[in-house]
Amino acid sequence: MELDQFPEHIRSYLLPKIGGNLVYRCLQCGTEYPIEEFLYTCPKCQGIFMLPDKDFDRLKEIPGHLWQEIFNYRKMLHLPALKGIFLFHEFVAPLIPLEDIVYLGEGHTPIVEANDYLKELVGCRFYYKNDGLNPSASFKDRGMACALSYANYLIRKKNLKEVLAICASTGDTSASAALYASYLRGKVKSAVLLPQGKVTTQQLAQPLGHGATVFEIPGVFDDCMKVVEYLADNYHVFLLNSKNPWRIRGQESYSYEIAQQFDYNLKNKVVVVPIGNAGNITAIMNGFLNFYKVGIIDTLPKIVGVQSVHANPVYLYYLEPDPQKRKWQPVKVKPSCAQAAMIGNPVSMPRVMQLVEEYNELAGEQKIFVVEVTEQEIMDWMLIANRNGHIACTQGGESLAGLVRALERGVVSTDEEVILDSTAHMLKFIGFQQMYFEDKFPAEYEVKPREELKNLPKLLRPSNISYFPNEKTLTTEEFKEFVKKMAKAIADSLNLQEKGR
Numbered sequence: 230m231e232l233d234q235f236p237e238h239i240r241s242y243l244l245p246k247i248g249g250n251l252v253y254r255c256l257q258c259g260t261e262y263p264i265e266e267f268l269y270t271c272p273k274c275q276g277i278f279m280l281p282d283k284d285f286d287r288l289k290e291i292p293g294h295l296w297q298e299i300f301n302y303r304k305m306l307h308l309p310a311l312k313g314i315f316l317f318h319e320f321v322a323p324l325i326p327l328e329d330i331v332y333l334g335e336g337h338t339p340i341v342e343a344n345d346y347l348k349e350l351v352g353c354r355f356y357y358k359n360d361g362l363n364p365s366a367s368f369k370d371r372g373m374a375c376a377l378s379y380a381n382y383l384i385r386k387k388n389l390k391e392v393l394a395i396c397a398s399t400g401d402t403s404a405s406a407a408l409y410a411s412y413l414r415g416k417v418k419s420a421v422l423l424p425q426g427k428v429t430t431q432q433l434a435q436p437l438g439h440g441a442t443v444f445e446i447p448g449v450f451d452d453c454m455k456v457v458e459y460l461a462d463n464y465h466v467f468l469l470n471s472k473n474p475w476r477i478r479g480q481e482s483y484s485y486e487i488a489q490q491f492d493y494n495l496k497n498k499v500v501v502v503p504i505g506n507a508g509n510i511t512a513i514m515n516g517f518l519n520f521y522k523v524g525i526i527d528t529l530p531k532i533v534g535v536q537s538v539h540a541n542p543v544y545l546y547y548l549e550p551d552p553q554k555r556k557w558q559p560v561k562v563k564p565s566c567a568q569a570a571m572i573g574n575p576v577s578m579p580r581v582m583q584l585v586e587e588y589n590e591l592a593g594e595q596k597i598f599v600v601e602v603t604e605q606e607i608m609d610w611m612l613i614a615n616r617n618g619h620i621a622c623t624q625g626g627e628s629l630a631g632l633v634r635a636l637e638r639g640v641v642s643t644d645e646e647v648i649l650d651s652t653a654h655m656l657k658f659i660g661f662q663q664m665y666f667e668d669k670f671p672a673e674y675e676v677k678p679r680e681e682l683k684n685l686p687k688l689l690r691p692s693n694i695s696y697f698p699n700e701k702t703l704t705t706e707e708f709k710e711f712v713k714k715m716a717k718a719i720a721d722s723l724n725l726q727e728k729g730r
């Protein structure tokens with residue numbers, strides 16, 4: 230739609246005003262640093278940063294209902310820079326000029342309601358928000374779009390030459406980083422560190438395909454992270470892990486979209502999200518907090534974080550009900566089907582601790598919960614979801630398993646409506662499905678396939694057929710025989726009724 234076709238009272242707001250006053254603020258000692266620096270850890274105390282907007286209160290001058298209208302109308306504006314996560318420009322990264330924004334089609338992923346069968350089986354009304362439908366097939370694109378747009382802006386402003394972007398990854402971060410960096414050819418090069426043998430074939434193929442330098446490190450993700458942190462603190466690089474708070478700001482768009490997709494009414498709503506490095510749950514909490522503070526939503530939804538028993542440090546931390554007695558303790562991870570969340574020492578934990586407190590306090594009651602699920606439950610529920618029209622990855626299966634656990638424990642009640650995060654596309658983690666179907670899970674996963682959930686192709690080679698097309702060139706008669714008898718064999722197998730003649 231053209232500018233002059235919008236209602237008059239909206240026109241002046243359609244294009245965001247560049248502004249805001251963002252600073253890196255250390256979570257631990259509170260020191261603030263200018264964002265022009267390549268900083269990821271507080272030089273004073275080694276704490277990690279949030280990226281608050283010191284002019285955030287200016288956003289409150291526009292009433293919540295007007296913001297709702299602005300975002301709704303802005304969707305009809307055909308301006309690539311504002312088509313993705315930057316639809317919420319003022320809340321994502323208000324200082325970035327539109328010309329620097331990198332848009333590759335991320336965000337505004339669909340929310341798909343579960344069918345009646347699945348709702349009945351699970352026991353409440355729920356939806357998947359399919360973040361696997363982002364360009365690199367995971368939610369990581371939200372954060373990368375923001376971080377690389379900022380890098381792009383900085384490169385232009387400071388006239389930098391080829392910046393090296395690096396990250397450690399359980400797979401999806403590197404896929405996304407490599408994709409966005411490759412778009413900025415000539416300005417950004419990317420290098421990624423992956424734990425050897427702990428990413429899927431698809432996830433390894435992605436950064437390779439986008440031209441990143443890929444290093445496989447003999448170790449798990451937590452080890453890769455330590456190396457990358459050392460690089461970021463000691464060399465001139467742009468760090469693309471969620472330790473970089475620009476990533477978090479981009480990922481907050483997930484919450485903004487949920488608000489918009491439910492017409493800003495989040496009463497009775499629950500969001501379920503898997504926790505790995507805890508960047509995503511940090512962003513989701515902060516996103517809802519931002520909209521709440523400005524009055525765009527009037528309810529803070531309940532949020533349930535989910536962890537596997539094989540990588541559960543956040544769950545263990547919140548198991549202690551008395552906040553005074555809680556003790557943070559990283560864990561040693563065991564192999565997990567929710568491989569993208571297989572993290573024992575989540576970098577964003579200090580952010581989570583602070584935000585959980587703020588969130589519950591503002592809401593006036595406990596609204597953030599963490600539950601734990603088994604590897605078996607992750608696989609079973611992923612397969613059940615996908616047999617009912619969804620495209621959940623293993624972490625999406627973890628979300629559904631987490632909902633089932635939350636209902637069992639009374640954390641969520643049957644009259645609430647739940648949005649599950651399927652954080653990636655099912656195809657990224659399809660090897661786990663294959664291992665399940667073939668009963669080939671190594672023992673340490675502790676997954677035993679349920680017979681009724683298995684599905685394998687059936688080779689059809691009826692003995693009454695003389696020749697098959699992949700053996701020789703069939704004569705017309707032989708081919709007719711092949712088609713007829715093969716069709717009969719399939720019809721018999723499927724119990725099909727022959728049409729009356």
Ligand SMILES: *Cc1c(COP(=O)(O)O)cnc(C)c1O
Nearest residue numbers: 401505506507508509569652653
């Ligand atoms: C990164 C990732 C997670 C974990 O998110 P965190 O922000 O690290 O907690 C979950 N699922 C998928 C598919 C991911 O790529």
Ligand SMILES: [Zn+2]
Nearest residue numbers: 255258271274
């Ligand atoms: Zn500090």
